[in-house]
Amino acid sequence: MSDEETVIIVTLSSDKDWDQAVTFLPATDSKKLEKKKRPGKTGAIIGIVIFAAVVALMTGLLVWHFHFRKDTKVKKMYAGSINITNQVFLNDYENPNSTEFQALANQVSAQLKELYSKIPQLSKYYVGSTVQAFSEGSVIAYYLSEFHVPVSQETAVNNIMTTMDEMMKKQRRLKDQTGKLMITRMDTSALDSQIFTKHMYTYALHTRPNEVIDIMSPGFPNYPYPQNTFSQWQLRADPGNVIKLDFTTFNMEENCDNDFIKVYDSLLPIEGRLMAQKCGRYSPNNPLGFVSSGNVMLVTLVTNELGDFPGFRAQVSQVPVDRARATSCGGTFTALSGTFTSPNYPKYYPPLMRCEWNIQVPPTMNVKLTFSKFMMSVGGSCLNDYVQVNDEKLCGSLPSTTMRASTTNKMTVIFSSDASYVDRGFNATYQAFEPNNPCPDKFLCSNKRCVSTTLVCDGWNDCGDTSDEKNCQCKSDMISCKNGLCKPMFWKCDGVDDCGDKSDEMNCGAGCKEGEFTCGNGVCISGKQRCDGRNDCTDNSDEADCSGRSTVCLGTNFQCKNGQCISKQNPECDGVQDCTDGSDENDCGVCGLRPFKTSRIVGGQDATEGEWPWQVSLHIKNSLHVCGASIISERWLVTAAHCVQDEPKLRLSQPESWEVYLGLHTQKQLGKAEKRYLKRIIAHPSYNEFTFDYDIALMELDQPVTFRDTIRPICLPSSSYIFPVGKSVWITGWGATKEGGSGATVLQKAEVRIINSTVCDTLMNGQITSRMTCAGVLAGGVDACQGDSGGPMSSIEAGRVFLAGVVSWGDGCARRNKPGIYSTVPKFRAWIKEQTGV
Structure with missing residues (x-):
């Protein structure tokens, strides 16, 4: 084999030889029998013979159907690998045409045949084995074994093949292996028979030091990947190296039952060495990358006959094993604090890895370990992949700020992964603390976290384990739950059980008489006004869940283009x-559809690139970001009216004062976004700069934008759309990360919850109008702030995202009991339609 990379492309049609033969009985050419007046002796004999023949034929058919057909044989192919310890890897083993390859392949095939012949359940069905490849370690042989198995025996044979490693070890113990290949490990799994009905493409690549090779799906980037295909990339590195695979583009069908990619830590698709199966789309901010345990890797692409999708591009390189492991696998720490991660974090850790970190702080101190991110492949009782902290094993996905503490000045952290199914791993920070005074001047949580004493009994779970909110004496302006918790007053009567014992939702309409309906805001109305199509409660709670009950098309009903009235809540x-x-579905297009998979990383507020593709950054021309906006069509944006009010030295109401960035993620990378200018700005004519009522404006782009993954419109709700109290929604923007602070560089996101308008009006001293929506955060300390104005408050409904509100105003930023205020978009739907046609 030459030193240069080798690419082999093979196209195969369906393997017709694998079709089962079907046997048909020949039709009988019977002669007509002449009728006689009465049956004679000869006729009776003929009749008996015919009857006996029919019975025999039917009996034969039944026997064939219930016995022979039941045992119809099917072709079964098994992919496997064996580790050969008494052989040294030769470069010639990479070349299937070399004499050395053929000699060792014949020896492997012969030994496999002998192995199967010792197992009665396999020997009678075995056809043969072919060696497909060899790799380093000492030598690993990859092979396909073929069996013709009766249908009734498929399960039994599958079960035996999955235990071949144990079978092989038993045989070796019972017999002298002199002159034989010494095998220490045997991995086997059945191949999906569908693979051999598809067009097949095979690519073989060998990376070299300091070389990066691009691999991509067939046709990429000019054409979608082909349908009904099986493609595989056999990747090799030099001995003593591992392979790094990093996807730079990944855009496939969302359903992994149809199209998918599998990455294996081997050269054949052996399921026991499967690292991951992936589909859908991944953005660059949610990196998808893998590292092998040895110097080989296999990437397979399987597609069905439906759908056109762009595919993938990935970079392949090799890294010396020692360097790869020295940078992120294990170590000793003696400082008072430090940070470490699993190998290859935040991409996927390698299989078959074990790392150990030993932490030792001064003798008078203990160690506290906090995981900001933790995602390990799930196995039964942490038997597969795990992180062990002293004597405790952790696995699966754990919440952000998961914490463990030692009772001495030492802590040992062990990371372990098995041969299959990898994940993103962990990011951990350790800190030394005084055991007698772990939180100087602060409150010590049960999980050993330290929080400010001002946060105790304030209604917010600052510790993460609610220990700062237990056994509290509630203040007069807070809800006193029956279970002893205290909660902010604006969670009362919002339809959500915040206390955990529903005591915050009790006595919400105590004053309502029999025959009256209790609104979500506590107002009492006549029961006859329930589901009459009118917003009698003012918070729409009397019109919620009225599907099929309203017969008159009124303001709270959705009206179809043909005049039909739909009483179902939020049907569009x-x-x-x-x-x-x-018409409730016709104009949806790509609105509100997010192109990329969101990361499972919990905690943190950085958005993923493309996660909110309708988010717009508004810059004063030749200056910095000042406001946000939302894309609603190819030409139109929605923002806040207060963003476009003239200032003494700035004519912000004029289009020429602005430049617009679409598809932007990081403010320092404006060149990656699509820059546009404005043709027209329309602030709502009723906007009040003192009360912020009617705080909404429209912007028309100077030229239409073409939608793509990072630039898409958000769905506009109809005027009848209801975003109920207590619903979780999202706010996004590049605004200040704290009150009086500077703006964020990376797009931020925060989950907030819609608040009862009556309670909110009390909290905000009577400044809330019917065109405003209040929303606050569940955990506290997060809110929209300066620079977020005009941006979207997004509500996820049935897989699409709707523009529930526009960031308007607030009393400071993230203050306790001071929610954010948003312009209610359904109130302005008719005006938006009138001005834009959208």
Whole structure:
């Protein structure tokens, strides 16, 4: 084999030889029998013979159907690998045409045949084995074994093949292996028979030091990957190296039952060495990358006959084993604090790894370990992949700020992964603390976390384990739960059980009489006003869950283009056709669809690139970001009216004062975004600069934008759309990360919850109008702030995202009991339609 990379492309049609033969009985050419007046002796004999023949034929058919057909044989192919310890890897083993390859392959095939012949359940069905490749370690042989198995025996044979490693070890113990290949490990799994009905493409690549090779799906980037294919990339590195695979583009069908990629820590698709199966789309900010345990890796792409998707591009390189492990696998720490991660973090850790970190702080101190991110492949009782902290094993996905503490000045952390199924791993920080005074001037949580004493009994779970909110004496302006917890007053009567014992939702309408309906805000109305199509409660709670009950098309009902009235709550773009003319689903397009998979990383507020593709950054021309906006069509944006009010030295109401960035993620990378200018700005004519009522504006781009993964419109709710109290929504923007602070560089996101308008009006001293929505955070300390104005408050409904509100104003930023205020978009739907046609 030459030193240069080798690429082999093979296209195979369906393997017709694998089709089962079907046998048909020949038709009988019977002669007509002449009728006689009465049956004679000869006729009776003939009749008996015919009857006996029919019975025999039917009996034969039944026997064939219930016995022979039951045992019809099917072709079964098994992919496997064996580790050969008494052989040294030769470079010639990479070349299937070399004499050395053929000699060792014949020896492997012969030994496999002998192994199968000793197992009665396999020997009678075995056809043969072919060696496909060899790799380093000492030598690993990859092979395919073929069996013709009766249908009734498929399960039994599968079960035996999965235990071949044990079978092989038993045989070796019973017999002298002199002159034989010494095998220490045997991995086997059945191949999916569908693979051999597809067009096959095979690519073989060998990386070299300091070399990066691009691999990509067939046709990429000019064409979608082909349908109904099986493609595989056999990747090799030099001995003593591991392979790094980093996807730079990944855009496939969302359903992994249809199209998918599998990455194996081997050269054949052996399921016991499967690292991951992936589909859908991944953004660069949610990196998808893998590292092998040895110097080989296999990437497979399987597609069905439906759908056109772009595919993938990935970079392949090799890294010396010693260097790869020295940078992130294990170590000794003696400082008072430090940070370490699993190998290859935040990409996927390698299989078959073990790392050990030993932490030792001064003798008078203990150690506290905090995981900001933790994602280990799940196995039964942490038997597969795990992180062991002293004597405790952790696995699966754990919440952000998961914490463990030692009772001495030492802590040992062990990371372990098995041969299959990898994940992103962990990011950990350790800190020394005084055991007698772990939190100087602060409150010590049960999980050993330290929080400010001002946060104790304030209604917010600052510790993460609620220990700062237990056994509290509630203040007069807080909800006193029956279980002893205290909660902010604006969670009262919002339809959500915040206390945990529903005591915050009790006595919400104690004053309502029999026959009256209790609104979500505590107002009492006549029961006859329930589901009458009118917002009698003012918070729409009397019109919620009224599907099919309203017969009159009023303001709170959705009206189809053909005039049909739909009483179902929020029917538009929910994936269900409610209008007979389909108008509730016809104009949805790509609105509100997020292109990329969101990361499972918990905690942190950085958004993923492409996660909010309707988010816009508004810059004063030749200056910095000052406001946000939302894309609603190819030409139109929605923002806040207060963002476009003239200032003494700035004419912000004029289009020429602005430049617009679409598809932006990081403010320091404006060149990666699409820059546009404005043609027109329309602030709502009723905007009040003192009360912020009617705080909404429209912007028309100077030229339309083309939608792509990072630039898409958000769905506009109809005027009848209801975002109920207590619902979780999202706010996004590059605004200040704290009150009086500077703006964020990376797009931020925060989950907030819609607040009861009556309670909110009390908290905000009577400044809330019917065109404003209040929302606050569940955990406290997060809010929209300066620079977020005009941006979206997004609500996820049936897989799509709707523009529930526009960031408007607030009393400071993230202050306790001071929610953010948003312009309610459904109130302005008719005006938006009138001005833009959208």
